[in-house]
Amino acid sequence: MSTIKRTATWLRAHPLAVDGALAAAVLACMIVASFAAPDEYDHGKTWGTQAPDALGLTLMTLAAITLVFRRRGPLPVLAVTGALSLLELVSGDPRTPVVMSAVVALYTVASATDRPTTWRVGLLTMTVLTGVAMLAGSMPWYEQENLGIFAWTGMAAAAGDAVRSRRAFVHAIKERAERAERTREEEARRRVAEERLRIARDLHDVVAHHIALVNVQAGVAAHVMDKRPDQAKEALAHVREASRSALNELRATVGLLRQSGDPEAPTEPAPGLDRLDELVGTFRSAGLHVEVARADHGTTLPAAVDLAAYRVIQEALTNVRKHAGTEAKAEVSVVRVGPNVEITVLDNGPGDDAEARQDENGGHGLLGMRERVGALGGSCTAGPRYGGGFRVHAILPVKSRTGDTVGGTASANVPSRPAAARRTAPTGDPA
Numbered sequence: 001m002s003t004i005k006r007t008a009t010w011l012r013a014h015p016l017a018v019d020g021a022l023a024a025a026v027l028a029c030m031i032v033a034s035f036a037a038p039d040e041y042d043h044g045k046t047w048g049t050q051a052p053d054a055l056g057l058t059l060m061t062l063a064a065i066t067l068v069f070r071r072r073g074p075l076p077v078l079a080v081t082g083a084l085s086l087l088e089l090v091s092g093d094p095r096t097p098v099v100m101s102a103v104v105a106l107y108t109v110a111s112a113t114d115r116p117t118t119w120r121v122g123l124l125t126m127t128v129l130t131g132v133a134m135l136a137g138s139m140p141w142y143e144q145e146n147l148g149i150f151a152w153t154g155m156a157a158a159a160g161d162a163v164r165s166r167r168a169f170v171h172a173i174k175e176r177a178e179r180a181e182r183t184r185e186e187e188a189r190r191r192v193a194e195e196r197l198r199i200a201r202d203l204h205d206v207v208a209h210h211i212a213l214v215n216v217q218a219g220v221a222a223h224v225m226d227k228r229p230d231q232a233k234e235a236l237a238h239v240r241e242a243s244r245s246a247l248n249e250l251r252a253t254v255g256l257l258r259q260s261g262d263p264e265a266p267t268e269p270a271p272g273l274d275r276l277d278e279l280v281g282t283f284r285s286a287g288l289h290v291e292v293a294r295a296d297h298g299t300t301l302p303a304a305v306d307l308a309a310y311r312v313i314q315e316a317l318t319n320v321r322k323h324a325g326t327e328a329k330a331e332v333s334v335v336r337v338g339p340n341v342e343i344t345v346l347d348n349g350p351g352d353d354a355e356a357r358q359d360e361n362g363g364h365g366l367l368g369m370r371e372r373v374g375a376l377g378g379s380c381t382a383g384p385r386y387g388g389g390f391r392v393h394a395i396l397p398v399k400s401r402t403g404d405t406v407g408g409t410a411s412a413n414v415p416s417r418p419a420a421a422r423r424t425a426p427t428g429d430p431a
Contacts, residue, residue: 023065063098074105081104084101085098100152107156110158197371203250204365290317309394315368319366
């Protein structure tokens with residue numbers, strides 16, 4: 001830090017010392033000016049032809065001491081210095097420049113208060129001091145020193161108001177810059193939190209689905225290993241396929257965290273309803289009986305909506321396989337209803353398991369479904385069915401919030417589907 005910066009920092013930290021130095025300088029100027037007398041012939045100043053009396057020295061000293069407290073009480077200091085100046089103007093002969101202290105005090109008031117106060121106080125000070133100097137002073141009313149009082153008080157008020165306006169302008173700019181910086185930081189934190197939540201949902205969907213299938217098939221292989229080796233071999237093949245799929249999806253999800261210029265970043269489209277048959281096939285191979293009904297009339301969904309629909313069905317079927325038992329059946333329906341597409345997944349598992357699956361592991365799967373659907377402007381409900389089983393129902397807008405195309409127009413990264421509605425199995429219980 002340079003000497004100038006250190007000095008400025010010290011002065012800001014000790015304002016009373018600065019005001020004391022200013023008061024001493026004003027006192028010195030008043031004393032020096034009090035020795036000058038006007039020359040009546042050339043209208044100039046003649047130095048050393050007069051000397052201040054005891055009253056003048058006392059008034060100048062009191063006025064200078066008062067200026068030390070100008071920041072703590074600008075208006076009281078102006079009142080005191082103004083009163084001392086009036087007393088000197090009325091009784092001083094020869095006159096001493098005590099009014100200099102009032103000029104400094106008026107500048108302080110203008111720089112520390114608002115503009116209306118500056119106008120009122122400034123006009124009052126100018127009028128009173130100039131009027132008393134002209135009417136009650138020892139000099140003629142037209143003397144240039146009387147006009148000088150009017151000019152100096154007016155300039156002090158104007159200069160103080162200009163400094164106050166400049167200070168307010170700089171403060172406003174700094175405040176706006178700080179507010180903008182805080183807003184950027186908050187927005188960055190919000191975006192990071194949203195991205196972490198999205199990645200957590202994707203990882204949960206991928207891991208929960210595939211690990212559940214691996215667990216089921218590994219249990220089957222262990223059970224029939226000795227008596228039916230062919231079936232055990234088939235179960236282990238499903239385990240290998242599920243684990244490979246899990247690794248591929250994990251690689252794709254983690255690859256999103258790479259830098260944009262990384263050549264290993266994934267380029268494969270995100271899964272959607274066009275892979276619904278493949279998804280259902282993995283559950284059927286794990287022993288879960290699943291029926292699917294499609295009545296979406298060839299609707300092409302935006303990429304985000306298509307992925308959300310796929311993940312909702314994936315999570316719902318994973319929960320059925322984990323909680324509903326080996327004899328459970330699941331029904332999946334995809335229906336286009338007006339501007340929305342409705343996803344429904346039903347199962348006939350026992351009621352106690354339906355209640356338990358809402359609480360297990362804090363309900364991250366169901367919570368993730370609701371968050372994913374809610375982010376797109378849709379709604380998702382999940383709960384036990386009357387008479388047993390569980391129901392997951394999601395309503396997704398066909399047109400996403402980002403304004404992607406709908407209807408028969410292809411969305412990014414989502415292959416087009418056949419125009420005719422598909423129905424691979426009868427619909428289940430609408431409850």
